[in-house]
Amino acid sequence: MMQKVFAVAAREFTSTVMTKAFVIGAFVIPGVFVAVIPLIVKMTAQAKSPPLVGTVAVIDRSGAAADAIREELSPAGLARRIAEGNEELQRIVQQFGGDFGPALDNPAVQAAMAQAFGEAPELTVEVLPPGTAPEEVQPRLKPANAGQEGSLVALAVIAPDAVERPPGAGAFGGFELFVRAKTDDRNIDHIRTGVRRAILAERYRIAGVNAAELGALTNVAVDRKEITDSGEARASTAELNMMLPFGFMLLLMMSVMVGGQYLLTTTIEEKSSRVVEVLLSAVSPMQLMTGKIIGQMGVGMVLLGVYASVGIAALSTFAVLDLITLDKIAYLVIYFVLAYFIIASLMAAIGASVNELREAQSLMGPVMLVIMLPYLFWLPITRDPNSTLALVLSMVPPMSPFAMIVRITSTEPPPVWQVWLSIAITAVAAYGCVWFAAKVFRVGLLMYGKPPNFKTLIRWVRMA
């Protein structure tokens, strides 16, 4: 008897996996994505947007900031800014006696500038009389005038009290920045930061504050480390703690869905090509369904295995492999089997009761909707893995496998009794689904014509 089930399963597995469509869909496309993403990141980093060449007008109503702004926006000022927090660059500049002007010719400095800006902007600062109204200057900012004589990239209007405030006033004034539309964000950032630093530098000078000293005083370095079970200290994995449950859930969902989807397609194909009665002359409907479910479970497991291995390999390269413990993998496999049996049996039932894929859509809709619920709720569940929402979703099939795997892999795993209660409930549901599907499958396979509605399905179950 089992020999027949395995013969069905073997055909189901090979006819699915040995197709170009499967290999491409399951491995080549994701593989290409994985291979291309670092390439794209690298290319974007290297892509040299043309350097911004232009004039920044300054209306300095404080009368104290213009020179500092001119200095900050010069290439040397740029280089100095990058050098802060870059020890290598500081060391090089030391060789030039701390002077950034000549240091600009050094390849290492150029490389660092290029990394920060693509091509470093070449800006000229035009200081306008303090009384100029911004409205007079604004037409020169129009994108249509770009490149023409007298056009501007940006206009900074420094408030009168930006550097020195009147006695008794609490806050300082700031500045208004008008920029040409369609200007690269990176360059605007650079201009804004330059103006801001220039104003700050003047404020410090007037207040008699040593800027370097102030920076040192206000900077408190925090180095957060996590102690793992092995006693080793390493950088925090806060982001990973959020992503890991999502990864587990997605992996589970994907492998279950792919197997289920294929099961639906092959069942409909067997029915519509009328090969099904030939099969039924050799095997019972139950053997046929069991074989098909086992075969597609193999397909799901291949996907699960491959992607889980890739994930584990990725985690181990970042030395955070201990986030995945053996029990989590065991639960993943258990929930895969349970979720798979629920979905696969429903898919087999749907596939057996319709004549073509199109008719299956309306029956599949509700099933998909319910299964996708944990996908919508993964964030609240990860944030608060022991909330009522999380508890309910992780106990009610067919959402339970997905919701519970999120809870298990979160930072606050649920008590073990909850996990096993959920497994027990889900197992009962899976058994029920298989029982239901077996009845529908048997009756539906030889029914052609109008696809059944829910009422008809119930009648079939009674009939079988």
Place this chain on the structure above:
Amino acid sequence: MGDAIVMQGITKTFGPKVAVRDMELRVPEGALYGFIGPNGAGKTTTIRMIMSIIFPDAGRISVLGRPSAVESKDRIGYLPEERGVYKKMRVGAFLKLIGRLKGMGGHDLDRRVRDWLERVDLGDTYRKRCEELSKGMQQKVQFIASVLHEPDLVILDEPFSGLDPVNMRLLRDLFLEQHRSGRTLIFSTHVMHQAEQLCDHIIMINRGNKVLDAPLAEIRSRFDPKTIVFEPLDVGRADVVGGLPGVRALSYVNGLHEVSLEEGAEATGVMRRIMEATPVTRIELRRPTLEDVFIDIVQQDEAGDLDEAQLRAELRDGAAEPTGAEA
């Protein structure tokens, strides 16, 4: 010799429709039985119940000595009416799959598949995909699938539908060969003359009821001839025959004049009167065909509302191919 199939009091309903009613059936081992009847008569339903693909509402079935075909599936070969192949699968792989599902295995299987393909002139299709084959070729592949495992009982549901005469003859010879090697053979058809050419024994089914169950020879002798065929010497004088006593109708079919006899009319008497009325070059009492027998039985059953011409057309393969299950 025992019975290959026994059905006792089998009834099957689909919703309000009674597909098979109170069927009693006995097929001895080694026999060649034909299930005949028009489309929708209940032939396929009966066969599906024999195969345990569907289950009766009432009654008992025994197949090859077991209470259900589920237990003896590997000893039964079945060519369903609704038959198909895996389109993308290669012919050899498909047949080997069916073989394995029938409990075969090993190297022997591959050799047997190749042998069979050779025998039906499909030796070069072993590595072709099923979808590349014509419908007739697919049908031969399906026939191989039903006899590959050397079953004791072979059931063929409408095996000839859609075949050209050459392949029909090839398939018929293969059936007879199966029969000669001692297997029990059952086939169903809605085309009466196919059954006439092949079977020893006829089971006639109409509207879910078995209306006739007898050896072909006995049927022929039991049913009175009702038709006289003649060729008049002088074609112009043939019409006078229509007015003779005992003649119900006169028609001209395929170059011959056919006389249908009235109920109770004595055939030899009518023949003599025809010869007296007009000289003939040829006159004979025509043996009743299965078609005639069927029409006769149905007429007795449901006198009145019967469209004889349409029914005859259906029984001569003029009717459309059956579509879908009888559900």
